[in-house]
Amino acid sequence: MLPSSHSVLGMTLSTGTNSSPGRPGVELRYLRSLLCVEATFNMDPKALGKLVESISKTVKSFKKSEVESLIILFHSLVEKPDVRLDNARLDRSTFRMVLHGLFGMTDDKLMNRVFFAFDKDSDNCISVSEWVKGLSVFLRGTFEEKLKFCFEVYYLNGDDGYISREEIFDMLKNSLHQQLSEEETDEGIKELVEITLKKMDYDNDGKISFADFEKAVKEERLLLEVFGQCLPEAKNCLDFETLAFKHILNSV
């Protein structure tokens, strides 16, 4: 079982490494933490069972066994495995590593935003239930859930529930290749923002409401991740599931 687990991990990680060749150190640490999966497997089964029960009540898209696997994975990712299960928290940098390594995301800014979208209670770290909820959108989310999730990622800073022009500018800042001077790039991005608004701002109030967003995306699904990737690609999802639910698959 172990060698096969390694090979799966190795594969997943190597894809992760490929997508970001610049940070080998982080990858290594991350690799180590994942190797603890087997070690933490023999955690307190009673507490685990309870946790699974409580989370399964809110998250319907996973089977209990799957939730259990996700919790175990969560624990293996948390730096200090000795803390109590329900108190364990995932900090931002570790979470970003997961996004990067397992889900193939690359944009720092967006990964932060995804982190905040996962972090429902805004305590700057992710609890195990937030983790499972977030992943349910990632892996099993319906179109509506994903729509909502993406919108949350994008509007993040504004408490008013709109994606403002400034935010769009911020998100698109790096979307042009830097062949031109800074000024020209700025100009280009401004225009791009206008193009986006023209396309998505149906009520012409200069910002994108959820209704605008929903309408635009329903019309053209490509616009779901219009301001950058915030959902993993299908292939990465599959890989992640193979990795996380390996125990279940193998035990069946």
Place this chain on the structure above:
Amino acid sequence: MGVALARLVQWTATGYGTRALEITPLNEVILKEIIMFAESFIYKHPQEAKYVFVEPLEWKTDLEPTAFESGYVVSATTVKSEESDENGQPLLFLSVPQIKVRSFGQLSCLLLIAKDTKLKEAQACIEANRNPVAKILGLDYNTMKEESSVLNILDKITKDDDTESEMKMKIGILLKQLDVHLLNHSLKHISLEIRLNPAAVKNDIELLKRFSGKGEQTVLESIKYTSDYEYSNGCRAPPWRQILGEICYVLVKPHDVETLCITCSEEGVFLNGGKTDDEEINYERKGVIYKDLVTCLKEKSATFSANMSKQQTRFNEELQKGKNQPNETPKKEAASALRKAIPGSDKSTLEKNKINFGKNNMIKRLEPSLNWKTTVDSKEHRSSLHEEKHGGRLEKSAPSVSPGKAQLVRKSAEKVEEIVSESSSESEEDEEPPDHRQEANADLPSEYWQIQKLVKYLKGGNQTATVIALCSMKDFNLAQETCQLAIRDVGGLEVLINLLDTDEVKCKIGSLKILKEISHNPQIRRNIVDLGGLPIMVNILDSPHKSLKCLAAETIANVAKFRRARWAVRHHGGITKLVALLDCAQNSAEPAQSSLYDARDVEVARCGALALWSCSKSYANKEAIRKAGGIPLLARLLKTSHENMLIPVVGTLQECASEENYRAAIKAERIIENLVKNLNSENEQLQEHCAMAIYQCAEDEETRDLVRMHGGLKPLASLLNNTDNKERLAAVTGAIWKCSISKENVTKFREYKAIETLVGLLTDQPEEVLVNVVGALGECCQEYENRVIVRKCGGIQPLVNLLVGINQALLVNVTKAVGACAVEPESMMIIDRLDGVRLLWSLLKNPHPDVKASAAWALCPCIQNAKDAGEMVRSFVGGLELVVNLLKSDNKEVLASVCAAITNIAKDQENLAVITDHGVVPLLSKLANTNNDKLRHHLAEAISCCCMWGRNRVAFGENKAVAPLVRYLKSNDANVHRATAQALYQLSEDADNCITMHENGAVKLLLHMVGSPDQDLQEAAAGCISNIRRLALATEKARYT
């Protein structure tokens, strides 16, 4: 006229003074036009014809005084016209050989008198009178005319106010009109002409060189230039000859004739005087101008011609094709650039022109030459394929490549395709649409700039920006040509295609969504293929993303509307992949992928079918689909009930059903059943394709029965009642036509009252419908009941009316239907009254053999059933001669039908006498040596009928028709036996024929026939034997007494 003469007429180059007109096609055309003008002048403008020229037109004529008749005073050497001017001077005066003409009236008369030598006279006249306008109207008028405006003319009329100058004006205007006409005409002529140029000639010579040498298989023994020095403009002729448009001289040694010295000039290729003793060339033209070297050599050398055709049968045809392509113009421009360049002393312009022109020509001339290579040797062929591929790639990596290059790539690909896919059935929309790019800054619509901006983001943005730009671009009205072309013109097409080659699924989807829309434009299709878009799209068909597959297949469906694209799809393995898409709908067990961008399996199959439908217009693709196992899959998809799935599936099947293989497979896969089922669909398009497929398949008897057994005849019959959708009506009537070849089906149709409806469709329908309707009626009328129905519904009149059409397919069917009706004496009366027989008879003159044969067949029942048939036939002036002369045809069907007609005609003694006079006997006899049983049957009948007149029996014997007839008895066809026995019986009335028969072993064969159950045959055979026997007895008797 003046301008045309001065500018266009080509004078011989040699010498000055009395220059002669060259005999070139252009000159001939101009002369003919002038003659036409002068000849008709007297009728068209009788007033002006009397006008007396200021100076007479004077030239040396070949006309003899004796040619002139009334209206002229003729003596031995002079002719004077009776018509004269105010001073009593004759308007025409001929004193051999000088002739003077002073009015258009006389000119007209003269040309009429000249008859065959018209052209010569006109030529002599123009040669001797270099400025006819000045002579006719006076010098002052001529100069004035140069700046003639209407005002000017009016001014002059009002000023002088005398009839004379008014007349001059009128004539002046007429001449001016002629001038414009001539200019236009010759322009047309010139535009048809091929202008050669150094690059083209060089190419030809190089290629010929490659296939020259010793040995039987080469086209020539040798070919070489007379001069090794090549001027910078590509010519080898000395500069003073270049001025005349000559390019180079070559010495050609074909296998079978002496060395030819050939001049290649701009105008074409011709033989010159050959090398003189002092190594000079006699430049004078000797003989006709050919359009190029190959044509010239073909004419001169039989071996060349034979070997050429062995090596590349298609060469000529392709050449012709290449010439007809719209991209002709630049070639001509280049040629004229050359013309300008040659005499030019400015070296730099000369250089420049040369470069330009060389490039252009390389592109153009590549077509035939490439072709040539490919047919000669498959290795070459492959290399050219490679070249094409290479070109495609180049194109992609460098979007700003010159249009010339693109053209080159495109051309070569096209040529290669033509060879690879020996497809004949590819017809529609294969012609290149004119490729018009928008002029820079010429009133560009605002969309243009907006699109340009978006393309900038496509080029310089990351995935996010690209997706935004793609989505935004999609919001433009992509169905509008301005937007389609704008995307291309700002270089968007290259980027869109490049995006397909990336790993970004979203970018690919966005790009395909746009490509799918804009590829409805024929120009864009071609651009996509030129940019190598098809192979990439074909690769996407393998993608795990279903929506990507769908979009790619849909785009392919749009792009593959022309031949080269279809070839590209096949060549890159697209057909197999598309067929694989059809299989998608089956794998429902496939794990559901959690991607948002996914489409359903059924949708994938539908898109695959759409693409296959487009591709299936090429013969080779049909084969490829079949080999990839497409038919069972299509059959399976046909069981669904989604209309949008059924239409492409049935469309593909219908397209493919033109192939025998498919028809068999369609039968085997039980597809007919589903086709019939879908005839009942609500969707008109689906009904149309189903009917079309049935039409294609119902040539086969079993299929026709299947259609009936599955209840397909009723829906077909009921669809007849809806005549608004003509395409569907054509398909439905087609299906009915083919189905009614089976008798059982006809009975059903009668039950469903389809025949009445069909008769109703004989008027006010497009030809495609008419052909089928008439075809169906032709089949139905084989039965008595239906003939009655057709007559009672008033169907005969419209049928006879259709006999005057020109559509061949329609005429073949109409004649058949009319013939079928004529079997009924009552119907025949109507046909006769409507003069239908005369119309049928005149169709014997139709150039198409099928029509001729069908008309002749139809005449047979007409003659049989007409009341006073003999008299009727005689009433057609020249009709009998026409029929007899058709025996000279080389089409077996025509011959058989004409023999049958003659059989019927010969039943009337008087007519038999006439056709005998027209030489029917030797013509029939000449046909006797044939193996075609149908022809044998009717020929034997014709012979036996023709024996009834005069000494025709003897004549058949003399023309050696008897011996071959005896051999007919060995045929396997009972009809042939009967007809032959009857003919032999008739012929055996002549003793010599009996001897011939006996010598050829007829008796034994006939004895065999006597035992036949066929009474007529028995009787004839017995009669013949008894004649032979009686002769034998008589001789014996004579010997012993």
